[in-house]
Amino acid sequence: MRIARNTLTRLIRTPVKTALFLLLLSFTAALVCAGGSLWKLCGDNMRRFEEIFVTIGTVEQTPERTEQRAVWYADEEDYRYYNRAVYGETISPDVLDFEGAGYLSGPEQRAYYEALPQDYLFKEREGGLWQFMVVEASPLEDCVPAGPVKMELKNVLYSTYPPNVFYFYLCDHYNDSPEPLYADKTYVMALEDGHAHDWDENGAEAKFEYEPLEGPYSTQADADGKRLPTDLTGNWIAEVTPGFYETKEGQDWLRLCEECVLRGSKHLSFPVTATEDLNLVMAFYNRQAYLAEGELLSEEDYQQGNRVCLISAAFARANGFQVGDSLHLALRYANYATSANLGSMGNWGGRLKADGGVYEVFEESDYTIKGIYDVGVSTLEGGEGYLLERNEVFIPTASIKNSNEDNIAYYGPMKGYTTSFRIPNGSESIENYKRLWEAQGVDHVEITFYDGGYSKLEGGLKNMQTMSAVLLTAGIVSAVCIIIFFCHLFITKQKKRTAIERCLGMTKAACASSLLAGVFVIALAGSMAGGLAGQFFAGQAAAQMASAETFDTRFSNGEVQFSMEKSEEELTDENADGSSVAKSAYLTETDWRISAVCGGLVFLFTMGTAFVGIYGNLREEPLALLSDAGK
């Protein structure tokens, strides 16, 4: 104790030197701690963003050319001209399988499967169900349906809902040279409502105008996406002759009706989308769809093919479904050409198999409802193909155990809303992918990347990490220099003192303690003060970083995962322009343990250097040193 007291007395009697050592040591310790804390924080943030952000690429086969198409409009008695994309041979998504791509998910050309509606209730399209019907009818007089012609309804083979009329008007609206119809003949025809001439003068009767739709036809494809040959013509009308329904053509018409009954309606759909990763579905990726209840499909679900599903809130409400309930899914056919939303609008091909048969269920299982998603404000960015169908169900691709190769109802070119993949985050990863993709030399395939602003964020964090590395390095270098310099002053230059103490009978251990006591006090105080200051400055810098590096959620798709556990209100501040800014994504809490470790290292290095100096002092021959000093 007395030794320590003497040492402290000496420190107090050299206040400038002591204060300077303390100050500089605190400063350098603060630099080291701040640098270390920020380095760790940047690393943590990068790892966090790495987890919550997702980088996907959507793939679209681009048309080889466009061509002008003339469409007859009967009401205008003129053509309208539209440009239509003309695709070359359908390119397989296999072209995306190349070495070094580094996919985390996919690439997948997603199919949606039409499921049997069972007794479930479905949310219908706004504006009600369009009427679609297959009927037998005869014109009241011989006519050409180039304009509205009055028809007598003879038999309803199928209708979305009962027509409740005996007569209706028919117009082969888009045909510039329709075939004549004869009053003494009966025709079977596929019709839908929804189109009207300007029929003000005809009053209420105008609403019964129907226009033809395709009759039985098929777009069935094989496993390679090649269209299967078929003799189904797709004619919207056929003459009903005696024994007609015993003929192949008549049977096809009956199966078309059977198909409509199975499905419930032409415009009603129970689509089930199979995916390897929900992040690949743009509506989930850009947060239009978010989890309202339960959980998302997990990595294990995708890998193991667990029979779990995610259903829409609308569908859940209509049927009173809760998370954990069972949903019976009977899948009939796959559509690889469009998204479920486009498919439900009827914008796709025929519904019969190439041989005229009805698609049978090829996969039937009970699925557990794992989560319920809801859809926020929808935008038409990218087109309707990117929107979700109202009753759309999502399941893991691997949960479908049976092959669908005989049940592919439609196959088409890759589209952004059907084909996507996921790669690691970061501009480096994207650039690497682009470079490798270009080397494949595949034409007419366009890839668009979405990273939710991760690249920008990553750049900011990397800059910050570089700065923290500079800070850390500067701190370490200056700490080493200052510690060595002051240990020289406090230890090495105290050789004479050690020699005197040795000559006075002090043991080597006591001499070491005597010198160490002073350094210990300064090192401890300096390291602690520096650690606290470093922690404080790192916290300030982190807060500054977070406020400077907020990002707009319109482009921050990585918030998808983030929103699973927190409400949107918790996550965002609303901007004046309606966009929102993520506020809780950044970690700003610095880890006190890093400061403790850095401060501890500074302390230990100081003590270590002091030990080395003291060891050198004790190796000197005391009397020789003192004799030399006097001469």
Add this chain to the structure above:
Amino acid sequence: MEENLEKIIEAVNVSYIYQTKYQKTKALSEVNCSFERGKVYAITGKSGSGKSTFLSLLAGLDVPTEGMLAVEGQDMRKMNRDAYRLNRASVIYQAFHLFPLLTVMENVMFPMELQHVAAKEAKARAQEYLAKVGLPETLYKKMPGMISGGEQQRVAIARAIAAGGEILLADEPTGNLDSQNEKVIVDLLCKLAHEDNYAVIVVTHNEAVAAAADVVYGMSDGVLSVVRE
């Protein structure tokens, strides 16, 4: 070896070799001598003759390479030499070597603190020793740098005897002093030997100091010889 209680230190065939990485240097060669209580010994010789090395061995800061150095018959190799320096032998130097950041009083109290003497008693004894070496009380709280060379050497002597030892080793104690202070210090050393029964061993170039000694040894190339007995 003949037992003689008056002989406090006896050197028997003491040799010492400095060994560096590249060479060996024989600093002392078969030194034989003895030191008794109550006498002043002077060891003279040129620089590099081995005087300081011998003093270093006498202070227990090192041990002979060959031969034996005995303190009251006990081989110094087997002794706790830190305790020996603390309790029995003290060294004073030409450059005084006081602790510059401790006051005069604290310097003198220092060895007693190492002996765990109570602070109050240590202070009283320090005052006594400082008075004994003739240092005015007004200087007790001064820092060493604020007093003269002669006063500093007296403080050094007070510190040396404060531990209560019986061997006082001095390395050129008057080398930095003027003739007036030199005489004061030499008288003080003689007084400590003759009145307080210290064995005072002085390494010196100074003829006046040597003249005041009871026994004078000469050292040349590590060989000790009796000059005057």
